Amino acid sequence: MLLTVPQDKQKIITQLFINNEYVNCQNPQKISVYNPITEELVSDQIPVAGEHDVDAAVAAGNAAFVKWRAWRGTARRQLLLKFADLLERDQEELGFLTRLTLGAPYLAFGQGEIQTAVENFRYFAGWIDKFAGESFPQDDGFYKVVRNEPLGVVAGIIPWNGPLASVGLKAAPALATGNVFILKPSEKTPLMAAALGKLIIEAGFPPGVFQVLSGDGSTGALLASHMNVAKVSFTGSVQTGKTVQILAAQSNLKRVTLELGGKSPAVIFDDANLENATEWCVNTMTVNSGQICFAPSRVYCQAGIYDRFLELYGKKFTAKKMGDPEDKDTSLGPVIDKAQYDRIVSMITTAESEKQGTLLQGGRGTTGKGFFIQPAIFVDTKENATIYKDEIFGPVVVINRFETEEEVVAKSNNSKYGLMAGVFTQDINRALRVSSAFDSGVVGINCISTINISCPFGGTKESGIGREQGSAALRCYTEPKTVLINLAY
Ligand code: NAD
Numbered sequence: 001m002l003l004t005v006p007q008d009k010q011k012i013i014t015q016l017f018i019n020n021e022y023v024n025c026q027n028p029q030k031i032s033v034y035n036p037i038t039e040e041l042v043s044d045q046i047p048v049a050g051e052h053d054v055d056a057a058v059a060a061g062n063a064a065f066v067k068w069r070a071w072r073g074t075a076r077r078q079l080l081l082k083f084a085d086l087l088e089r090d091q092e093e094l095g096f097l098t099r100l101t102l103g104a105p106y107l108a109f110g111q112g113e114i115q116t117a118v119e120n121f122r123y124f125a126g127w128i129d130k131f132a133g134e135s136f137p138q139d140d141g142f143y144k145v146v147r148n149e150p151l152g153v154v155a156g157i158i159p160w161n162g163p164l165a166s167v168g169l170k171a172a173p174a175l176a177t178g179n180v181f182i183l184k185p186s187e188k189t190p191l192m193a194a195a196l197g198k199l200i201i202e203a204g205f206p207p208g209v210f211q212v213l214s215g216d217g218s219t220g221a222l223l224a225s226h227m228n229v230a231k232v233s234f235t236g237s238v239q240t241g242k243t244v245q246i247l248a249a250q251s252n253l254k255r256v257t258l259e260l261g262g263k264s265p266a267v268i269f270d271d272a273n274l275e276n277a278t279e280w281c282v283n284t285m286t287v288n289s290g291q292i293c294f295a296p297s298r299v300y301c302q303a304g305i306y307d308r309f310l311e312l313y314g315k316k317f318t319a320k321k322m323g324d325p326e327d328k329d330t331s332l333g334p335v336i337d338k339a340q341y342d343r344i345v346s347m348i349t350t351a352e353s354e355k356q357g358t359l360l361q362g363g364r365g366t367t368g369k370g371f372f373i374q375p376a377i378f379v380d381t382k383e384n385a386t387i388y389k390d391e392i393f394g395p396v397v398v399i400n401r402f403e404t405e406e407e408v409v410a411k412s413n414n415s416k417y418g419l420m421a422g423v424f425t426q427d428i429n430r431a432l433r434v435s436s437a438f439d440s441g442v443v444g445i446n447c448i449s450t451i452n453i454s455c456p457f458g459g460t461k462e463s464g465i466g467r468e469q470g471s472a473a474l475r476c477y478t479e480p481k482t483v484l485i486n487l488a489y
Contacts, residue, residue, distance in 0.1 A: 019056075031044075062228055081125045095113075102288075151179055263417045266422045267421070303403055309399075314360065335395075357381030416461055422447060455470045
């Protein structure tokens with residue numbers, strides 16, 4: 001059954017969620033969203049929150065913050081757990097609302113994405129009474145207490161490629177630590193975010209604690225430059241991330257977390273288990289049609305195993321079924337929209353015409369409706385080529401050959417990105433040496449492009465600032481306050 005827009009358009013909410021109410025947007029501007037499978041219009045009524053809307057949400061947030069930060073930890077924990085249960089209960093509907101404009105298959109992507117959100121709310125709920133701060137003895141006459149204080153209004157500006165997971169990654173730690181949260185979803189996937197308002201009310205969040213403002217970059221910029229927003233937690237492209245940091249600095253020096261792009265290297269040594277290496281590299285490159293920040297889009301394979309690796313990688317790549325995300329055995333959906341389709345196809349054709357590398361297979365758009373691109377493999381790519389250096393954010397991989405460990409470490413690190421890297425080898429000494437040499441926020445040994453909720457996730461270099469998940473995330477949403485108690489009085 002083809003993914004189609006429901007006749008009953010009731011499911012599509014075209015209002016903002018401010019102070020626990022669905023309200024009409026004061027700004028008259030609207031956005032259109034389309035179904036990437038059928039190319040039909042889903043809605044042309046998505047509101048773009050403007051200055052007055054943003055001001056209203058920020059004011060409601062700051063008013064709510066005073067009480068919310070003082071809530072009993074156990075009560076806050078219950079709320080987050082209830083919200084996680086509601087997300088889980090409504091996962092099919094939320095998944096559908098995301099899929100309608102994203103196009104990624106539910107089983108191969110959507111289900112895991114929602115589970116990430118659910119688990120983040122549960123995980124950070126568990127931290128609420130365990131991030132108390134520190135104390136130091138009165139050896140100098142002062143008893144010292146260091147409290148982890150919430151910041152205030154946190155704006156979560158998120159991308160389209162993992163919209164619900166991003167809500168969990170940002171809202172859960174922000175709310176757990178006593179901040180209030182304003183969600184600004186991507187203009188390409190606004191439907192699921194708008195539906196969250198109903199669950200926020202049902203969970204019992206007080207007004208102003210968790211709000212949703214749809215909009216485009218202009219809404220994001222209003223939040224990033226707002227004088228009464230204390231922090232922006234941003235996920236998106238490097239270019240926009242830099243703009244957000246500038247806006248934050250030019251306004252009130254608000255805190256920023258930036259989760260940005262990547263061009264993650266996978267390094268396959270001659271002694272690697274070929275089946276395991278190809279399985280990881282292909283599966284994580286094709287999920288969500290390569291529109292994943294930490295996809296292994298730059299592969300280096302050692303000369304002795306190179307031909308066999310290429311053959312198996314190519315076979316597995318081709319075996320991925322592309323088509324309707326409603327089919328259970330579909331692995332690859334379309335890319336999100338026409339702009340993304342045109343950008344990727346143009347990068348591929350330019351790479352071919354400029355001989356940036358050799359296109360081994362795929363790389364063509366399919367005929368008929370839908371923004372489908374056959375997954376592409378480029379080999380022998382030049383190291384100064386765009387296709388080799390830049391994030392494509394689509395089903396396009398570059399695979400190059402290497403000879404020595406020293407050479408491949410240098411090549412892997414010669415990138416402005418540092419989000420994820422992976423090394424595949426049976427030699428544990430080499431695996432540990434290379435993992436330590438990678439300049440990257442996360443490293444996989446005999447695996448790649450996977451994360452764990454208890455451990456920090458984020459990038460070095462231009463892949464970002466700050467970390468999500470694990471206790472590291474809590475530090476990004478709090479500021480230590482030192483209290484000195486003079487015991488002489
Ligand atoms: P984007 O930068 O175009 O947009 C991201 C968000 O920023 C959207 O909500 C958008 O409306 C908003 N925005 C746009 N202009 C803005 C401005 N001037 N001020 C404030 N906000 C603004 O990114 P995208 O196309 O939605 O997402 C794809 C990018 O996200 C890729 O580069 C990908 O690697 C990255 N990403 C990173 C991670 C990570 O965890 N590191 C995860 C997912 C995606």
